[in-house]
Amino acid sequence: xxxxxxxxxxxxxxxxxxxxxxxxxxxxxxxxxxxxxxxxxxxxxxxxxxxxxxxxxxxxxxxxxxxxxxxxxxxxxxxxxxxxxxxxxxxxxxxxxxxxxxxxxxxxxxxxxxxxxxxxxxxxxxxxxxxxxxxxxxxxxxxxxxxxxxxxxxxxxxxxxxxxxxxxxxxxxxxxxxxxxxxxxxxxxxxxxxxxxxxxxxxxxxxxxxxxxxxxxxxxxxxxxxxxxxxxxxxxxxxxxxxxxxxxxxxxxxxxxxxxxxxxxxxxxxxxxxxxxxxxxxxxxxxxxxxxxxxxxxxxxxxxxxxxxxxxxxxxxxxxxxxxxxxxxxxxxxxxxxxxxxxxxxxxxxxxxxxxxxxxxxxxxxxxxxxxxxxxxxxxxxxxxxxxxxxxxxxxxxxxxxxxxxxxxxxxxxxxxxxxxxxxxxxxxxxxxxxxxxxxxxx
Numbered sequence: 001x002x003x004x005x006x007x008x009x010x011x012x013x014x015x016x017x018x019x020x021x022x023x024x025x026x027x028x029x030x031x032x033x034x035x036x037x038x039x040x041x042x043x044x045x046x047x048x049x050x051x052x053x054x055x056x057x058x059x060x061x062x063x064x065x066x067x068x069x070x071x072x073x074x075x076x077x078x079x080x081x082x083x084x085x086x087x088x089x090x091x092x093x094x095x096x097x098x099x100x101x102x103x104x105x106x107x108x109x110x111x112x113x114x115x116x117x118x119x120x121x122x123x124x125x126x127x128x129x130x131x132x133x134x135x136x137x138x139x140x141x142x143x144x145x146x147x148x149x150x151x152x153x154x155x156x157x158x159x160x161x162x163x164x165x166x167x168x169x170x171x172x173x174x175x176x177x178x179x180x181x182x183x184x185x186x187x188x189x190x191x192x193x194x195x196x197x198x199x200x201x202x203x204x205x206x207x208x209x210x211x212x213x214x215x216x217x218x219x220x221x222x223x224x225x226x227x228x229x230x231x232x233x234x235x236x237x238x239x240x241x242x243x244x245x246x247x248x249x250x251x252x253x254x255x256x257x258x259x260x261x262x263x264x265x266x267x268x269x270x271x272x273x274x275x276x277x278x279x280x281x282x283x284x285x286x287x288x289x290x291x292x293x294x295x296x297x298x299x300x301x302x303x304x305x306x307x308x309x310x311x312x313x314x315x316x317x318x319x320x321x322x323x324x325x326x327x328x329x330x331x332x333x334x335x336x337x338x339x340x341x342x343x344x345x346x347x348x349x350x351x352x353x354x355x356x357x358x359x360x361x362x363x364x365x366x367x368x369x370x371x372x373x374x375x376x377x378x379x380x381x382x383x384x385x386x387x388x389x390x391x392x393x394x395x396x397x398x399x400x401x402x403x404x405x406x407x408x409x410x411x412x413x414x415x416x417x418x419x420x421x422x423x424x425x426x427x428x429x430x431x432x433x434x435x436x437x438x439x440x441x442x443x
Contacts, residue, residue, distance in 0.1 A: 025057055103132045122147075126149050158181045166189045171184070198236075211244070223329050232261060235258050246270050249273075255282050276290060282301070285310070291317045294319075313339060339360045345372070362386065373396065389414065424437045
């Protein structure tokens, strides 16, 4: 058989199409699915999904609304709609779309409307558990009565989705097996934007990248477990990079008992408490090149008494802090601080402007060990760098920083909240042999 140039070009064009476009697809209408019909279409929808999955073909749905109850997705389910036009209206159940131990599930171009219907605990309007090769892309999830998207033990990609008005979290990812959460928009969640959690502490490796997260409340209250843009709990080796996070009741990024977290290049604004918070047994954190504009505290790595230690904090820009924390937190906890650390940390090349209490705080009482502060710029804070000199506090190196406008001192020794020295940058460290303070520029 001979091939002419036109045949070759047509073949090349077909190969350039996405796999889902090249594959033969089953039309939902052939299974009796009727766009904008008033009746419940669960039975027809379930049959269509199962038939398409068995034949390893996508199920394509036309524009319009489809009223359905809970649909169980077998392995190889692919449901593809017209983005913004194909609407699944939830009529009740434990989820609208659910899969258990089903690999290669794909959801694309769907609007999934929960209508605020109640869901059981730890369920999402879309609930996917223990599957590999999962894809949720270009979907809209609205009005979820619990989480918008619940993922448990999932390997795959969640990309380009819009999730609005979830009662709990926009996305909850539990015990992930290789998950990327990227380029999603999450607005108006009741408690958290994205949760990356593990049942037991261990390696996780989820990538949370380039998401837009806004207007996150803390409707269930608490002292920080709610009200966060991104919350990482017990999950190790997580990357949180390049996200735009604003208007959260508590933190932009909060990590609890999470080892080796990398938080970089995020833009964070209008936070109620600590913008970037690493706490309670979190060992190992890199917090770099983030912008924080508006929070009670900028960057905090704390709870050395619980094993919280080991951090590199560099190249961050922190400004416009306030001296108050939200309701639910300990009223004795500090506020108005740019960067605060306790143990085994290097703070370098950061710029802090407009911190009402202190630009940088080192240690709390006896909880200070092996901290280096070099090459930072602190402007307009009453205390430039506060360092604990309480009994039992360890050593700190404070060198080559530029501190401008510190009315109470560029470097001040503290016993908890109480200043107990003059300006160590001008007067020397005296009897505090554990401190090295040199080469700082004060004006």
